[in-house]
Amino acid sequence: MSTVNGVNKHKDRSALIPFSSRLKDGRALAQDVWSIFNALNLPPDCLNLGQGYMNFAPPKWVTESAEEALHTIAANHYSHPRGRLRLRQAIKDHYGPQFNRDLDIEKEILVTSGANEGMYSAWLAFLELGDEVILFEPFFDQYLASITFNGGKPVYVPLHPPSHDKQFSTSNEWTIDFDELRAAITPRTKMIIVNTPHNPVGKVFTREELEGIAALAEEFNLLIMSDEVYDCMVYDNKEHVRIATLPGMWDRTITVGSAGKSFSATGWRVGWLIGPQSLITPSLAASTRIVFCSNSPLQEAVAGGLEKAKNYNFFETQLKEYQDRRDVLIDTFKKLGIKYTHPEGSYFILIDISDIDIPDGYPFPESVLGRGLDFKACWFIAMEIGVSSIPVSEFYCEEHTHIGEVFARFAFCKDIDTLKAASERLQGLKKLFKKRE
Numbered sequence: 114m115s116t117v118n119g120v121n122k123h124k125d126r127s128a129l130i131p132f133s134s135r136l137k138d139g140r141a142l143a144q145d146v147w148s149i150f151n152a153l154n155l156p157p158d159c160l161n162l163g164q165g166y167m168n169f170a171p172p173k174w175v176t177e178s179a180e181e182a183l184h185t186i187a188a189n190h191y192s193h194p195r196g197r198l199r200l201r202q203a204i205k206d207h208y209g210p211q212f213n214r215d216l217d218i219e220k221e222i223l224v225t226s227g228a229n230e231g232m233y234s235a236w237l238a239f240l241e242l243g244d245e246v247i248l249f250e251p252f253f254d255q256y257l258a259s260i261t262f263n264g265g266k267p268v269y270v271p272l273h274p275p276s277h278d279k280q281f282s283t284s285n286e287w288t289i290d291f292d293e294l295r296a297a298i299t300p301r302t303k304m305i306i307v308n309t310p311h312n313p314v315g316k317v318f319t320r321e322e323l324e325g326i327a328a329l330a331e332e333f334n335l336l337i338m339s340d341e342v343y344d345c346m347v348y349d350n351k352e353h354v355r356i357a358t359l360p361g362m363w364d365r366t367i368t369v370g371s372a373g374k375s376f377s378a379t380g381w382r383v384g385w386l387i388g389p390q391s392l393i394t395p396s397l398a399a400s401t402r403i404v405f406c407s408n409s410p411l412q413e414a415v416a417g418g419l420e421k422a423k424n425y426n427f428f429e430t431q432l433k434e435y436q437d438r439r440d441v442l443i444d445t446f447k448k449l450g451i452k453y454t455h456p457e458g459s460y461f462i463l464i465d466i467s468d469i470d471i472p473d474g475y476p477f478p479e480s481v482l483g484r485g486l487d488f489k490a491c492w493f494i495a496m497e498i499g500v501s502s503i504p505v506s507e508f509y510c511e512e513h514t515h516i517g518e519v520f521a522r523f524a525f526c527k528d529i530d531t532l533k534a535a536s537e538r539l540q541g542l543k544k545l546f547k548k549r550e
């Protein structure tokens with residue numbers, strides 16, 4: 114045996130240390146949709162309507178607040194694990210009225226490193242091994258691994274898509290079957306995750322739907338995680354109802370927010386949890402041990418953003434801009450005769466790709482083969498017309514892939530010029546779809 118300093122030169126050393134079996138759950142090791150449909154794998158001039166981040170900058174007056182913060186000493190150092198006082202005060206002032214509450218900045222607000230870390234902390238704080246967490250499908254894919262890493266067991270309840278016969282339906286025609294939801298609850302159920310406005314459907318849950326969920330939460334003593342990161346993007350004068358404001362629900366709801374979505378700054382990693390002390394204090398204990406505190410100067414910047422938003426009529430203007438962006442794509446799919454879901458919230462639009470006409474033997478990469486029809490359709494569309502989108506089956510469990518695999522998600526958090534350019538290219542979809550009789 115040839116050894117150098119006791120090390121066998123011929124032994125494979127690429128995987129000497131076994132990794133934790135936890136990574137095998139929650140699809141953490143599977144190639145995720147974002148890396149398959151990464152810009153680097155697609156044609157270089159492909160217009161990216163796949164990933165849900167903006168191709169425009171945060172408002173200048175918000176980045177100016179960031180710059181100011183970088184020039185102070187305090188904001189370059191650790192913050193309080195609850196979040197910087199100025200940001201917690203700004204969150205209280207901005208959101209308190211929306212919850213009809215005088216929020217306590219010492220007990221009821223926790224600033225986190227993006228919504229993701231906030232939710233992770235809450236799962237760590239509240240899940241015992243084997244506790245079940247109900248997810249409505251399609252679900253934001255990050256939930257899955259975060260739940261399983263913390264010992265939770267995801268339980269899937271699909272939203273039911275509208276009939277495929279119509280050319281368009283609204284996002285609210287994706288419905289909850291309340292008998293199915295009730296049947297999914299077991300003695301191990303701990304929590305239901307609500308995501309409104311919804312990624313990827315664009316659904317804004319109605320008051321009646323939320324009351325139905327609330328009644329079950331009350332009956333079975335469940336915690337509600339209400340992911341409302343798209344709360345600034347609710348269109349067509351629809352009402353964004355916060356489940357925490359329904360009778361009795363404050364005490365059992367953690368509401369999740371994200372500065373990334375509100376101020377077009379997804380890389381800043383600033384988010385927050387709002388809820389009663391009994392839910393925020395354990396989440397704080399977890400968050401403190403995960404990150405200790407969130408990015409200090411950008412917390413100051415977000416505080417500046419919330420403080421000044423009214424002066425700039427910011428959220429009203431931003432909403433109008435998003436609605437215009439949405440309408441470019443809606444108009445495109447409508448005129449093309451492609452079936453789509455009209456989103457009432459968030460910044461995604463789903464099209465039905467079940468009629469896609471992919472030639473036999475079309476060259477697909479390994480990563481796409483063996484996945485749902487939607488993976489092939491999104492790849493085919495990106496290659497043929499240069500617009501990327503995301504396959505929706507990724508947001509389903511394996512058993513329910515068939516529900517999601519007929520949809521592709523296009524993100525419209527892009528500037529109008531990009532969306533108009535995409536619209537021109539999307540004209541090419543006509544020849545990629547089978548002609549209907």
Ligand SMILES: Cc1ncc(COP(=O)(O)O)c(C=O)c1O
Nearest residue numbers: 227228229253312342371373384
């Ligand atoms: C539904 C949903 N929740 C949470 C997040 C994550 O938010 P953050 O970037 O603040 O972690 C996203 C991001 O895409 C999302 O779509």
